[in-house]
Amino acid sequence: MPKVVVLRWGHRQRDERLTTHVALTARAMGAVGIILTDAKDEKIQRTINEVVKNWGGPFFFQMGGPWKTVLKNWRTEGGAVVHLTAYGENIQTSNVIQRIQATEKDLMVIVGSRKVPSEFFSSEVSDFNVAIGNQPHSECSSLAVFLDRLFQGKELFKEFENARLRIVPQKHGKKLFRKSKV
Amino acid sequence: MPKVVVLRWGHRQRDERLTTHVALTARAMGAVGIILTDAKDEKIQRTINEVVKNWGGPFFFQMGGPWKTVLKNWRTEGGAVVHLTAYGENIQTSNVIQRIQATEKDLMVIVGSRKVPSEFFSSEVSDFNVAIGNQPHSECSSLAVFLDRLFQGKELFKEFENARLRIVPQKHGKKLFRKSKV
Numbered sequence: 201m202p203k204v205v206v207l208r209w210g211h212r213q214r215d216e217r218l219t220t221h222v223a224l225t226a227r228a229m230g231a232v233g234i235i236l237t238d239a240k241d242e243k244i245q246r247t248i249n250e251v252v253k254n255w256g257g258p259f260f261f262q263m264g265g266p267w268k269t270v271l272k273n274w275r276t277e278g279g280a281v282v283h284l285t286a287y288g289e290n291i292q293t294s295n296v297i298q299r300i301q302a303t304e305k306d307l308m309v310i311v312g313s314r315k316v317p318s319e320f321f322s323s324e325v326s327d328f329n330v331a332i333g334n335q336p337h338s339e340c341s342s343l344a345v346f347l348d349r350l351f352q353g354k355e356l357f358k359e360f361e362n363a364r365l366r367i368v369p370q371k372h373g374k375k376l377f378r379k380s381k382v
Numbered sequence: 383m384p385k386v387v388v389l390r391w392g393h394r395q396r397d398e399r400l401t402t403h404v405a406l407t408a409r410a411m412g413a414v415g416i417i418l419t420d421a422k423d424e425k426i427q428r429t430i431n432e433v434v435k436n437w438g439g440p441f442f443f444q445m446g447g448p449w450k451t452v453l454k455n456w457r458t459e460g461g462a463v464v465h466l467t468a469y470g471e472n473i474q475t476s477n478v479i480q481r482i483q484a485t486e487k488d489l490m491v492i493v494g495s496r497k498v499p500s501e502f503f504s505s506e507v508s509d510f511n512v513a514i515g516n517q518p519h520s521e522c523s524s525l526a527v528f529l530d531r532l533f534q535g536k537e538l539f540k541e542f543e544n545a546r547l548r549i550v551p552q553k554h555g556k557k558l559f560r561k562s563k564v
Contacts, residue, residue, distance in 0.1 A: 218399060221520035228519035255517055287549055287556040292538035294551065321555050332526070333538040334549040335437055337410035338403035341526030344514070348527050356474035356515040367469055367516040369476065373503050374469040 201351060204231040204272075206343065209320075210313040211239040220244050221340050222311060223261060224251060229347035230355030231309070233260030237267035244358055256360025271308065271325060277322040278371075280305040280327045283320050284342045285312075288329030296330050297349055309346065311339040383533060385488040386413040387456075388525065391449055391502075392495040393421040402426050403522050404493060405443060406433060412537030413491070415442035418532035419449040438542025453490065453507060461509045462487040465502050466524045467494075470511030478512050479531050485509075489527065493521040 206226040211219045219236065223244060226234045227237070240263045267331040271281060280303050289296040300307065310320060319325050332342040345353060368375040395399045401418065405426060408416045418426070422445045429441040462485050471478040482489065492502060500506050514524040524535040529537060530537060552558040 218403070221400070221522060224519040225523040228517040251518065259386055285556075287552055287558075289553055290538060290551045292535045293454050318556070321552070323554050326554070329554060330551065331505065331549070331551055332530075333410050333540075334408040334551055335542070337406040338522050338526070340403060340520050340522040341407040341411070344520070344523030344526050348514075348530065353474045356466070358515075360501050360517070367513070369432060369471045369513055370469055370503070370511065371471055372508070372511060373432050374467075374500070376469075 257362030361377035438545030465508035
């Protein structure tokens with residue numbers, strides 16, 4: 201299974217909640233970390249640290265750094281770049297996911313918070329442009345479905361290390377365990 | 383395929399962007415409409431109307447109405463209720479999705495914007511509690527993956543009626559068509 205890092209482009213302060221949701225989705229759906237380019241947001245950093253402390257890791261959250269440099273480094277180290285966009289190849293009706301898997305490369309997945317620079321669509325920046333349907337919806341949803349398809353659902357029973365909290369799935373009701381000293 | 387209506391519980395004004403993302407996800411991933419219970423938000427109404435006008439429908443957006451009444455009516459009319467929650471049965475490791483499909487009922491899918499009343503977990507309110515992994519992440523992501531699994535990806539090539547705009551999927555670049563008078 202490839203290692204996946206999410207690149208969140210275009211974050212601004214007003215995007216705090218959405219970017220947090222994108223970061224939590226990245227973690228829950230199998231990515232190893234998320235990079236916020238060209239922006240800093242200490243509040244999100246604290247939220248993610250808290251989630252990793254309670255629910256386990258590893259999962260990294262990095263901020264700053266121009267997107268061009270981040271992507272250039274990623275490619276230099278042999279990774280491929282996937283850009284999620286409504287304009288891309290439809291994940292359901294094309295063979296894009298199979299071609300991505302066939303590269304056997306680690307993946308940087310770009311999600312934008314607003315209209316991205318047109319360069320993102322070019323082969324200089326993205327190896328693949330993938331659409332979760334060709335309708336406008338949410339970068340959160342696109343990221344979740346993309347990762348679920350890429351990892352074929354296996355990300356959903358991954359064990360996180362050093363978790364203090366653990367949910368035990370229930371048909372009804374809620375069951376939560378908290379790690380105890382022995 | 384069952385008809386799916388999303389019930390968005392707990393919306394407050396600060397949730398405007400997230401609730402909009404939830405509504406757009408519901409539309410793009412195959413639901414026929416979304417109901418905001420116990421809240422009104424004209425701005426979201428306008429956004430959804432605009433999306434339906436440009437990208438096609440049908441997709442309805444309703445506001446107000448206490449959640450108890452909405453759910454009671456749904457069940458009276460023969461529908462089943464699915465509550466998406468990190469505490470539910472893991473969609474990947476349980477047979478919950480097969481059992482949902484086996485009911486052959488239309489589905490109301492409840493997503494909360496914050497901690498929901500504990501009644502939501504009981505069998506009086508929800509027939510099924512479903513988790514997209516038992517980790518905290520985003521109601522947007524949960525809704526997207528749930529619908530993608532329920533409809534087995536077929537929602538992603540659905541044709542919307544009366545669309546004025548149409549994206550043609552591209553490996554690179556963007557291609558958008560606007561409906562023209564003949």
